[in-house]
Amino acid sequence: MDVKPSRPVLVANQDRPRPDKARALEAVRTLIEWAGDDPDRAGLVDTPERVLKAYRDWFSGYGEDAAAELGRTFDELEAAGDFVMLREVEVESHCEHHLAPFLGRASVAYIPGEKVVGISKLARVVEIFSRRLQSQEALTRQIADVIEEVLKPQGVAVMIDARHQCMTTRGVHHRDVSTVTTRFTGAFQDDPSLQTRFLSLARQG
Numbered sequence: 001m002d003v004k005p006s007r008p009v010l011v012a013n014q015d016r017p018r019p020d021k022a023r024a025l026e027a028v029r030t031l032i033e034w035a036g037d038d039p040d041r042a043g044l045v046d047t048p049e050r051v052l053k054a055y056r057d058w059f060s061g062y063g064e065d066a067a068a069e070l071g072r073t074f075d076e077l078e079a080a081g082d083f084v085m086l087r088e089v090e091v092e093s094h095c096e097h098h099l100a101p102f103l104g105r106a107s108v109a110y111i112p113g114e115k116v117v118g119i120s121k122l123a124r125v126v127e128i129f130s131r132r133l134q135s136q137e138a139l140t141r142q143i144a145d146v147i148e149e150v151l152k153p154q155g156v157a158v159m160i161d162a163r164h165q166c167m168t169t170r171g172v173h174h175r176d177v178s179t180v181t182t183r184f185t186g187a188f189q190d191d192p193s194l195q196t197r198f199l200s201l202a203r204q205g
């Protein structure tokens, strides 16, 4: 089978055809059998249907456009000149290697240029990209890049601290290990003191 390179998915990914529902239900039944159980026993008969519904939630980000979320900006809000930061944004994502959840927190900051955005939109951007199959690095990068691309700010900083269930509940079984990823652009990249201030605020969360 040809392996396709991952492509950046900054925008909605609605163009990908989905399998029909019967195939998806059958796939869940097959995984139940792979786990060693009987998909026809009472407790499991409705499970494929529930899993498809859960997938709609967990992966709702494919149908959403993070750039569009940032499209509404406020000229009348005067930029503070310093960064605006969201701390402790919940991250609920799934790793693209094992389809296992990884859970944590994101801190997102930007130094406005001309455009100031409603702060909830930054949390929506985190949510949209989280609700796709991700590596933590790609998730961090996509959040920073879409803010950079749409708002053209003076700089963006993103830090995610998360625990991967593929590491805590299986594999190496390191229960307390968390993974930290960062992405800095513009002034955050150029000015170590800004980075330090961002990281220490993120850590106080």
Ligand SMILES: Nc1nc2c(ncn2[C@@H]2O[C@H](COP(=O)(O)OP(=O)(O)OP(=O)(O)O)[C@@H](O)[C@H]2O)c(=O)[nH]1
Pocket (backbone or CB within 6 Å): 095, 096, 097, 134, 135, 136, 137, 164, 166, 167, 170, 171, 172
């Ligand atoms: N860089 C990175 N690695 C990840 C992420 N999520 C999971 N992984 C790692 O992906 C790797 C996959 O390794 P493989 O050897 O292909 O798969 P595996 O045999 O299931 O590996 P183990 O998890 O070590 O059992 C593992 O080292 C995981 O810890 C992520 O977000 N970023």
Ligand SMILES: [Zn+2]
Pocket (backbone or CB within 6 Å): 095, 096, 097, 098, 099, 100, 164, 166, 167
């Ligand atoms: Zn994994």
